[in-house]
Amino acid sequence: MRYAWLGCVLFSSLLCAGPLESDFNVNTRYRVESVIVSGDGWKTNVSTDHNGKISTGLRRDLMALIGENLNPDALDGLAERLKKELNAREVSHHVSRGANPNYLRVEFDVKPNTFSLHANVTKFTYDSKSGWSGGGEAGFGVRQNDFTLGVVSNSDDLPERFAGVTARYENRHLGTSRLGLRFQVESYHEQWNGSTLNELAKGSEVTSDAYRSRQNFEPVATIVLARPLTLEVGTSFERFEDQYPAAHTEASNAFIASLRYHRHLEGSENQQDVEAGYYLRAAARLLASDFVFASHSWTFRYQLTHGKHVLTDDVSAGVITGRAPLSDRFVLGNSSSLRGWNKYDLDPLGGNRMVYNSVEYRYGILKVFYDSGAIWDSGQSVIPRHSVGVGLRESVFTIAVAFPIREGRADPIFMMGMIY
Amino acid sequence: MAQSARGALISRRSWLLACLVAPLSRLRAATSLEVTFDGDNLHVAAPQLHFLAGKPLERLRGGGSAVFLSQITLLSDERGTIFRRVSDSFGVSYDLWEETFSVTELSGNNPRSASRLTAASAEAWCLENMAISASGLPADRPFWLRFDLRTADPKDVAPQGNEPGISITRLIEILSRKPAPDNPHWTLQAGPLRLSDLARESGRGTRNG
Numbered sequence: 001m002r003y004a005w006l007g008c009v010l011f012s013s014l015l016c017a018g019p020l021e022s023d024f025n026v027n028t029r030y031r032v033e034s035v036i037v038s039g040d041g042w043k044t045n046v047s048t049d050h051n052g053k054i055s056t057g058l059r060r061d062l063m064a065l066i067g068e069n070l071n072p073d074a075l076d077g078l079a080e081r082l083k084k085e086l087n088a089r090e091v092s093h094h095v096s097r098g099a100n101p102n103y104l105r106v107e108f109d110v111k112p113n114t115f116s117l118h119a120n121v122t123k124f125t126y127d128s129k130s131g132w133s134g135g136g137e138a139g140f141g142v143r144q145n146d147f148t149l150g151v152v153s154n155s156d157d158l159p160e161r162f163a164g165v166t167a168r169y170e171n172r173h174l175g176t177s178r179l180g181l182r183f184q185v186e187s188y189h190e191q192w193n194g195s196t197l198n199e200l201a202k203g204s205e206v207t208s209d210a211y212r213s214r215q216n217f218e219p220v221a222t223i224v225l226a227r228p229l230t231l232e233v234g235t236s237f238e239r240f241e242d243q244y245p246a247a248h249t250e251a252s253n254a255f256i257a258s259l260r261y262h263r264h265l266e267g268s269e270n271q272q273d274v275e276a277g278y279y280l281r282a283a284a285r286l287l288a289s290d291f292v293f294a295s296h297s298w299t300f301r302y303q304l305t306h307g308k309h310v311l312t313d314d315v316s317a318g319v320i321t322g323r324a325p326l327s328d329r330f331v332l333g334n335s336s337s338l339r340g341w342n343k344y345d346l347d348p349l350g351g352n353r354m355v356y357n358s359v360e361y362r363y364g365i366l367k368v369f370y371d372s373g374a375i376w377d378s379g380q381s382v383i384p385r386h387s388v389g390v391g392l393r394e395s396v397f398t399i400a401v402a403f404p405i406r407e408g409r410a411d412p413i414f415m416m417g418m419i420y
Numbered sequence: 421m422a423q424s425a426r427g428a429l430i431s432r433r434s435w436l437l438a439c440l441v442a443p444l445s446r447l448r449a450a451t452s453l454e455v456t457f458d459g460d461n462l463h464v465a466a467p468q469l470h471f472l473a474g475k476p477l478e479r480l481r482g483g484g485s486a487v488f489l490s491q492i493t494l495l496s497d498e499r500g501t502i503f504r505r506v507s508d509s510f511g512v513s514y515d516l517w518e519e520t521f522s523v524t525e526l527s528g529n530n531p532r533s534a535s536r537l538t539a540a541s542a543e544a545w546c547l548e549n550m551a552i553s554a555s556g557l558p559a560d561r562p563f564w565l566r567f568d569l570r571t572a573d574p575k576d577v578a579p580q581g582n583e584p585g586i587s588i589t590r591l592i593e594i595l596s597r598k599p600a601p602d603n604p605h606w607t608l609q610a611g612p613l614r615l616s617d618l619a620r621e622s623g624r625g626t627r628n629g
Contacts, residue, residue, distance in 0.1 A: 024511035024524035025485045026535060072484060095483025097516050104483065104516065 025072050032065045032106055033098030037082065039110035040144070041177040049227060056264075056271065058085055063266075070095065070104055082108055089113045116141040123154055125335045125417030129342045130155045133335075133417075137166065144173035152188075156334045159196055159326050159343070159350045162214070164188035172222075180222035182234075187215045195348040196326075206377055207349055208250065208291070208325040211240040220256065232258045235287065240325060252325050253287035256280065275301040281328060293322030297330070297354075310362040320352035330354035332375045332385075335415045339371055340387030340402030342413070351375035353382075365392045367400070393419075453608040455565055457618040461551035464492060464567050465544070466608055472512065472521065472539045474604060476571050480514035480521070487511050487526065487572045492552040495564040495611070503563065506552045509572070512542060525549055554615060564611030571604055 022028050035046045037054065044053065046062040054062070058081055065074065075093045083091040090111040098105045123135035137150030148168045155161035170182040192210050200210055220234030238252040257280045265272040277299045283289040297318035304311045316337075318330045329350030333343035337356050356373030372386045391400025399416040454465040476486040488510045496503040509526040515535075521542035524533040534545050550567075557563060 024522070024526070024533070025483075025513040026515045026522040027483050027513060030517065070483070093482075095516065102517060106483075 022071055022073050025070070027070050027095060027104065028072070030070055030102050030104045032068060032070055033100060033103035034105050035062050035065050036105065036107040037062070037110060038107065039086070039088075040112050041173050053086065054082070055085060056266075058082065060266070065106060070106070075106065075108075079108055082110060086110055087113055087116055112143070113141075114143055118146070118148070121418060122150060123152060123156070123418070125156050125415065125419070127156070127335050127415040128413050129344075130334065133157075137168075139168075144171055146170045146172070155191075156336075157331065159193070159329060159331060159348065160210075161191040161193075162188035162327075163191070164213075174221075178224040182218075182220045182222065184218045184220070185216070186218075187213070189213045193344050193348065195344045199348045204349060206323060206352060207329055208240060208323075209242050209244060210326070211250075212243045213241045214327060215239050218256070228261055228263045230260045230262075232256070232260075236281065237287075238325075238327075250290040250325075251288060252283050252291040252328070253289040254281045254283035255287070256282075269306060271305040273301070273303040273305075275299070283322075283324070291323055291325055293320055293324040293328070295320045295324060295328055308364045310360075312358075312360045312362075314356075314358040314360075316354070316356045318354040324352065326350065330375055332356055332373050335417065336419060337371065338373045338385060338387060339369065339389050339400070339415065340404040340413050341385055346385065347375050347377075352377050362393060365394045367391050367393045367398075369400075369402075371402075453565070453567055453610040455610050455613060455618060457554060457615055457620055458551075459620060460553065460555070462492070462494075462554050462565065462618075463551050464547055464565070464608075466547060466567070467544070469547075469569075469606060469608065470539070470543060471569060471571075471604060471606060472543055476512075476604065477539075480512060481516075483514075483516055485511055485513040488546060489570050489572050490546065490550055491568040492550055493566045493568070494552060494554075494557070495566060496561075498564065498612075503557070504552060506550075508550055510546045510549075512546075557615060559616040560614055562612035562614055564609060565613060566607065566609045569606045 037044050037046060039053075042053070046054070046059050047066055058078070061081075062078060065071070065078075075095075079091040079093050082088065088110045091108055092111075093106060093108045095104050095106050097103075117138075117140050119136070119138040121134075121136050123133050125133045133154045133156040135150060135152035135154060137148050139146060139148030141147070146169070148166075148170070150166040150168070151164070152166065153161070153163035164187045166184065166186045168182065168184045170180065172180045174181050190210070190212055197210060216236060216238040218234060218236045220232050223231045223233070225231050234256050236252075236254045236256050238254070240250045240252065242248055242250060258277060260277045261275065263274045265274070279295075279297045279299075281293075281295040283291045283293050285292060295318065298316065300315040302313045320329065326349065329352060331343050331347075331350045332338040332354060333341035333346045337358070338346070339358075343350075354373070354375045356371070358369060358371045360367055360369040367390070369389050369391075370386070371389075372384060374382045374384045376382050386405040387402050388405065389400050389402030391398055393400075396418045398419045401412050401414050403410050403412045452466065452468060454467075456463045456465070471488065472480070472486075476488075480486055489507065490509070491505065491507040493505045494503040495501060507527075511524045511526050513522050514520070515522060518536065520536045521539055522533065522535040523537065523542050523545050525531040532549060534542075537545060552565075
């Protein structure tokens with residue numbers, strides 16, 4: 001019987017030379033009005049929403065269906081790409097009548113994997129002043145729940161080098177796709193630069209002493225207020241184990257909140273990304289905190305893409321009132337801000353005031369950038385600094401050399417790694 | 421005690437037989453195969469066979485299409501000795517705005533098609549376009565006719581890459597798959613028949629099957 005069917009299918013296939021579904025599906029005479037992708041608790045119209053789940057390339061190909069005659073064969077290919085990109089168990093598609101006569105609505109239905117594994121490199125940079133920084137995490141997901149463990153050794157982002165482990169539980173769908181919950185635990189050991197220790201030895205009153213370890217527990221709720229606007233609120237319970245003058249611990253317990261906005265706009269030739277964020281960290285006696293401070297920071301990023309041309313402007317600013325521990329102070333002069341400057345030359349303890357701007361232009365993999373900014377403590381004079389650099393960038397991989405603009409000898413900083 | 425055990429055995433057998441016979445009798449009762457002869461070809465009809473239903477219909481109403489592979493086999497005896505066989509395939513789609521069916525014959529040099537059909541008329545059209553040549557079959561010799569119909573995924577019969585047709589590898593892959601329980605497959609059989617006993621209809625086109 002099997003051979004009979006084999007003969008049947010072979011005969012059919014030889015005669016018809018493998019028909020495409022588009023050849024006989026009568027709906028190919030209608031045009032596509034809209035394309036919807038929906039998953040477990042989420043839905044996006046590819047032409048109007050940008051929820052970040054679907055890559056720009058795939059979104060562009062999905063949008064290309066709109067206005068064209070229905071192509072059933074293309075739908076299968078796009079469903080397969082969605083399945084791979086979203087790591088889904090299955091992606092099916094169906095077509096229904098559109099709102100306008102003779103137009104159709106295409107809907108992709110994403111069925112998520114109930115179990116998934118994930119692994120990411122969270123940090124991988126090298127610069128000739130601070131050395132290597134690296135981090136990675138791996139975990140698994142069960143439906144909407146992610147469990148992640150990570151390791152990190154980072155000398156780039158803070159005045160200290162911190163090395164340790166992280167553990168995170170995240171629920172991205174707490175009854176609704178608009179509400180998520182995250183618990184994160186971090187435990188680090190610190191190493192200090194000599195210039196930081198020297199500055200602390202002078203008896204700084206603006207920040208903490210050097211500590212040898214710190215642990216943090218951070219429960220945070222994520223609320224999607226409106227689709228591009230996300231609010232995070234939570235608390236951070238951080239404990240510092242100081243070594244001098246005697247072994248003791250200090251707590252920095254704070255309310256944390258952030259408001260983020262991200263909008264992606266696609267025109268026929270240009271793509272624009274607008275991101276803005278406000279971050280607040282307020283430590284108070286109410287939470288039994290030894291440190292009392294409020295840290296406000298603002299970020300803004302605009303990116304314009306036109307073919308191979310990419311122009312990016314990053315602006316950030318921050319103010320800390322009160323006495324914040326070293327790990328909460330602002331830093332400039334690393335692989336992502338005021339590149340070319342050494343953060344320990346600018347301010348070995350970090351600062352409680354910061355303003356920064358970076359303009360970067362890329363053509364293909366080539367990039368040039370101009371950074372400017374200032375970091376200081378309240379009451380000090382503000383000294384603006386500038387730097388320029390050139391490099392190569394492909395996806396998140398970058399290699400660059402940056403020059404601080406100052407009188408005297410040029411002392412460039414070489415950097416490479418993965419910049420997100 | 422022994423009687424009770426025997427009673428239980430009979431009961432189990434009865435249930436087993438009932439389970440085996442029930443679907444068959446349902447199929448037989450639901451679908452009968454009518455065979456007509458136009459002087460050259462044998463034609464089949466099964467007015468009670470509704471294959472545009474269930475999963476294929478769901479796919480059609482979702483804007484997709486359904487491909488049906490059909491096969492008529494002439495058997496020279498009850499043991500299943502094959503005398504002649506012909507196969508065909510049809511692509512069916514459902515117009516979402518007109519709410520009518522469209523059928524295209526996927527094989528042949530001049531494939532035929534019909535549109536704006538109801539479900540029943542689309543089913544009838546598929547069977548009407550199936551025929552098998554009766555040449556060489558003596559008028560008074562008994563024979564059996566079997567009609568098979570199964571669904572195929574349009575992707576399975578679509579060309580792969582630059583290949584003009586379906587590759588052998590692909591075919592083996594398709595046929596090696598265990599049919600899904602909800603993947604419809606119909607087999608109807610009629611016989612013993614004799615050409616001399618069959619009602620003659622006017623010619624509906626020649627077939628060289």
